Amino acid sequence: MIKTNMPLRMVKDKASQGLVFLFSVLLAIPLMVILFYVVKNGLGVMSWTFLTHLPKPVGESGGGISNAIVGTLILVGLASLVSIPMGIFTGIYLSEYGNTKTAKYVRLCVEVLQGIPSIVIGIVAYVWVVVTLGHFSAISGGVALGMMMLPVITLSTEETIKLIPKTLKEASLALGVPYYRTMLSVILPTGLNGILTGALLGISRVAGETAPLLFTAFGSPFMNANITKPIQSLPLLIFNYSTSPYEEWQKLGWGASFLLISMIFCLSLITKGVTRKR
Amino acid sequence: MNQEILKIQNLNVYIGDTHIVKDISMGFLRKNITAVMGPSGCGKTTLIRCINRMHELIPTAKVTGEITLYGRDLYAFNPIYVRRKIGMVFQRPNPFPTMSIYDNVLAGYQLNGVSLTRQEKDHIVQDALKKAALWEEVKDNLHRKGTFLSGGQQQRLCIARALAMKPKILLMDEPTSALDPKATSHIEELLIELKKSVTIVIVTHNIAQASRISDSTAFLYMGELVEYESTKKMFTVPKDKRTEEYLIGKFG
Amino acid sequence: MWTDRLQFFEIMFKKTLQVFAVLVCVLLGGIFLTLLVKSLPAIVSQGIRFVTGKEWDPVMGNFGAIPFVEGTLITSFVALLISIPFSLSIAIFLGEYFKQTWFSSVIKSIVELLAGIPSVVYGFFGLFVLVPFVRSLETPLGITPYGVGIFSAALILALMIVPYSASMSREVIALVPSDLKEAAYSLGATRYEVLRYIILPYASSGIFAGTLLALGRAMGETMAVTMVIGNSNLIPESLFGPGNTMASVIANEFTEATDKVHLASLIELGLYLFVITVVINSVGRYIISKFTIETQTQ
Ligand SMILES: Nc1ncnc2c1ncn2[C@@H]1O[C@H](COP(=O)(O)OP(=O)(O)OP(=O)(O)O)[C@@H](O)[C@H]1O
Numbered sequence: 050m051i052k053t054n055m056p057l058r059m060v061k062d063k064a065s066q067g068l069v070f071l072f073s074v075l076l077a078i079p080l081m082v083i084l085f086y087v088v089k090n091g092l093g094v095m096s097w098t099f100l101t102h103l104p105k106p107v108g109e110s111g112g113g114i115s116n117a118i119v120g121t122l123i124l125v126g127l128a129s130l131v132s133i134p135m136g137i138f139t140g141i142y143l144s145e146y147g148n149t150k151t152a153k154y155v156r157l158c159v160e161v162l163q164g165i166p167s168i169v170i171g172i173v174a175y176v177w178v179v180v181t182l183g184h185f186s187a188i189s190g191g192v193a194l195g196m197m198m199l200p201v202i203t204l205s206t207e208e209t210i211k212l213i214p215k216t217l218k219e220a221s222l223a224l225g226v227p228y229y230r231t232m233l234s235v236i237l238p239t240g241l242n243g244i245l246t247g248a249l250l251g252i253s254r255v256a257g258e259t260a261p262l263l264f265t266a267f268g269s270p271f272m273n274a275n276i277t278k279p280i281q282s283l284p285l286l287i288f289n290y291s292t293s294p295y296e297e298w299q300k301l302g303w304g305a306s307f308l309l310i311s312m313i314f315c316l317s318l319i320t321k322g323v324t325r326k327r
Numbered sequence: 328m329n330q331e332i333l334k335i336q337n338l339n340v341y342i343g344d345t346h347i348v349k350d351i352s353m354g355f356l357r358k359n360i361t362a363v364m365g366p367s368g369c370g371k372t373t374l375i376r377c378i379n380r381m382h383e384l385i386p387t388a389k390v391t392g393e394i395t396l397y398g399r400d401l402y403a404f405n406p407i408y409v410r411r412k413i414g415m416v417f418q419r420p421n422p423f424p425t426m427s428i429y430d431n432v433l434a435g436y437q438l439n440g441v442s443l444t445r446q447e448k449d450h451i452v453q454d455a456l457k458k459a460a461l462w463e464e465v466k467d468n469l470h471r472k473g474t475f476l477s478g479g480q481q482q483r484l485c486i487a488r489a490l491a492m493k494p495k496i497l498l499m500d501e502p503t504s505a506l507d508p509k510a511t512s513h514i515e516e517l518l519i520e521l522k523k524s525v526t527i528v529i530v531t532h533n534i535a536q537a538s539r540i541s542d543s544t545a546f547l548y549m550g551e552l553v554e555y556e557s558t559k560k561m562f563t564v565p566k567d568k569r570t571e572e573y574l575i576g577k578f579g
Numbered sequence: 580m581w582t583d584r585l586q587f588f589e590i591m592f593k594k595t596l597q598v599f600a601v602l603v604c605v606l607l608g609g610i611f612l613t614l615l616v617k618s619l620p621a622i623v624s625q626g627i628r629f630v631t632g633k634e635w636d637p638v639m640g641n642f643g644a645i646p647f648v649e650g651t652l653i654t655s656f657v658a659l660l661i662s663i664p665f666s667l668s669i670a671i672f673l674g675e676y677f678k679q680t681w682f683s684s685v686i687k688s689i690v691e692l693l694a695g696i697p698s699v700v701y702g703f704f705g706l707f708v709l710v711p712f713v714r715s716l717e718t719p720l721g722i723t724p725y726g727v728g729i730f731s732a733a734l735i736l737a738l739m740i741v742p743y744s745a746s747m748s749r750e751v752i753a754l755v756p757s758d759l760k761e762a763a764y765s766l767g768a769t770r771y772e773v774l775r776y777i778i779l780p781y782a783s784s785g786i787f788a789g790t791l792l793a794l795g796r797a798m799g800e801t802m803a804v805t806m807v808i809g810n811s812n813l814i815p816e817s818l819f820g821p822g823n824t825m826a827s828v829i830a831n832e833f834t835e836a837t838d839k840v841h842l843a844s845l846i847e848l849g850l851y852l853f854v855i856t857v858v859i860n861s862v863g864r865y866i867i868s869k870f871t872i873e874t875q876t877q
């Protein structure tokens with residue numbers, strides 16, 4: 050029998066397991082603290098007025114953030130409008146031509162795009178849209194957010210389609226169904242859940258983004274549905290109000306944080322529901 | 328009366344640089360079942376995929392030679408047209424998971440954008456499902472998803488889906504290899520019934536199956552057509568040594 | 580003939596796919612060119628001083644980026660250091676030790692929730708809770724009690740990148756072939772030994788790549804950092820002093836930059852951020868794809 054230091058080995062084993070356990074569980078503390086503060090300061094602010102009214106000028110109490118809620122919806126909608134179809138088509142391309150050299154470069158571009166800091170995307174949207182139009186606008190914010198959503202949707206579409214059995218495509222082609230109809234009417238519906246998951250992931254990724262909106266959507270105290278005008282959004286409002294010296298605004302900021310986090314968590318719950326149905 | 332509906336002449340298939348199918352010439356008789364046999368990897372699938380031009384999905388595949396349907400060159404048509412005339416059933420049942428049984432049978436029409444009246448649809452579905460011997464089992468569940476059926480039922484659904492397009496020829500690539508013996512014999516009976524109206528080419532590893540259902544048998548070995556005879560003849564007095572060895576089970 | 584029309588649709592569809600795919604590459608190229616062209620005024624007027632200068636003074640027209648480069652490097656490396664024990668533990672927890680237990684789904688949810696909190700909310704929390712807390716620690720230690728500063732930013736940043744690098748490492752650890760692990764167990768190895776001598780060495784290149792990608796994230800993170808770093812354009816005096824990162828100074832000064840060279844200098848910072856993250860992502864993705872292919876061909 051080879052002699053090994055069994056007690057020491059066991060101690061090391063237990064110790065490593067304990068450390069892994071400890072560090073993993075420790076992470077719950079900051080999460081709890083953050084959620085505690087957001088709920089404590091934000092829940093009290095929630096009211097019908099908060100959700101449906103416009104902000105009041107400094108010094109007056111009350112008021113709401115309806116413009117930011119509507120703005121966030123518009124910005125996310127604008128972003129989805131281009132990035133979802135474009136992401137789906139690029140995803141189909143990657144899954145169909147995945148082994149060609151071009152496709153490898155395209156995939157690298159998508160992955161790199163995903164890694165570009167949001168503030169840089171903001172600069173680019175500023176140069177492309179704000180400078181061209183001559184002023185800040187909702188559309189420029191939509192462009193910035195769209196660029197951030199695109200890689201998420203592309204990669205999840207690719208993953209989804211790759212998982213669909215090849216025989217399904219062959220079955221359709223063997224019936225004399227043209228290739229484009231096979232992809233659009235057989236493959237896409239089969240992968241609908243996965244693609245939907247990707248879209249929802251993309252939306253929850255950009256719904257909380259502030260940096261790319263700082264000098265594109267810019268923010269506005271008014272209700273606005275004109276996409277060529279500056280527009281408010283929840284994250285922008287949180288940034289402006291939390292760094293303001295007015296306690297009244299800071300309170301609204303906590304309320305908006307609570308609302309934004311709830312929205313994003315709900316989105317991820319829906320995403321999970323969709324994924325499970327697969 | 329027994330004319331050749333489909334004729335293959337000097338067919339060669341290359342995938343990349345490998346020569347897969349080597350100079351095959353053969354004809355298929357109308358309303359017959361032709362079995363294609365041979366050891367794994369000898370090119371059976373590749374051969375029958377050339378007939379409905381499914382090999383074109385492989386970018387590196389190259390074909391020389393000629394295939395004619397009713398004396399007309401298959402490769403002069405659009406592949407989509409060819410595939411509507413020549414149906415295919417695959418090794419694993421593959422009904423469309425998003426569609427009901429009813430829609431699966433009609434898939435060939437609906438995906439091709441053919442508009443049909445309700446009556447026409449009902450008629451096509453009933454007719455195809457009856458031909459595929461599935462009607463009695465599913466007639467009360469036509470609007471449920473096809474994926475709930477058993478493997479054998481799913482395979483018959485796929486046969487119905489192919490038959491609904493009223494093909495002249497039905498290509499089948501080991502259609503029973505994923506099924507249990509009972510479902511297999513069910514499909515064999517069905518094929519014998521079907522040959523009254525359609526020409527069938529079936530790839531099979533199952534020697535007994537070929538002898539039970541086919542009229543003639545082709546034996547492929549390493550991409551070459553070694554022997555092509557009436558089934559009865561080949562199974563009693565094979566001409567080639569390799570055929571004999573295969574029939575008594577010397578290759579896997 | 581109807582088949583001609585079909586042929587047309589087929590070709591159109593394939594072309595559309597290709598056009599969209601190429602468009603993505605064009606987008607990336609366009610981003611680079613835009614940044615390059617728009618930072619030309621700064622490149623021309625500042626030249627090499629931009630990357631060697633220690634002074635950033637928009638009023639005098641001096642734009643030296645060293646303070647921000649240092650700020651970026653210090654915050655992101657400190658954040659990475661703090662985050663590694665946590666992210667690695669979670670990756671091992673989820674990928675090996677407590678795989679598929681109810682407890683691992685709790686940990687998974689915690690990580691997902693952390694990942695879902697927007698950057699600006701991290702910043703808000705940092706400003707109102709973490710900064711006073713750090714300040715209260717600094718006073719007894721005899722450090723100038725700013726509260727805001729490099730250290731606070733690194734703490735928040737660490738928290739933000741843990742979910743990302745944990746999920747990257749977990750995917751890599753999950754790829755370690757189970758027959759390797761089983762072979763080691765069958766030789767009588769303990770879990771620690773399997774982890775230490777089989778899993779970690781095997782997955783090391785993948786974990787390194789994941790850490791690299793997390794570093795890229797940390798360097799580009801903007802809002803939370805901007806809100807707690809103190810926004811000083813001087814070279815940070817200590818780990819606890821205020822500073823600025825490349826990303827945070829862009830966020831701070833971009834809308835106020837009326838001077839052409841000032842704006843171009845900010846864009847030049849963006850250009851460098853872009854180049855750094857492109858390099859980091861390409862290298863990281865390359866290592867990971869190589870790692871994945873290796874595990875699959877075994
Ligand atoms: N897409 C492909 N790319 C490269 N080679 C291929 C491809 N498809 C088939 N081959 C090769 O062609 C040869 C014949 O394959 P084929 O599938 O026709 O054999 P088979 O007779 O149907 O075998 P089995 O009985 O196992 O189904 C094999 O050597 C195979 O490796």
Ligand SMILES: [Mg+2]
Pocket residue numbers: 371372373500
């Ligand atoms: Mg085969």
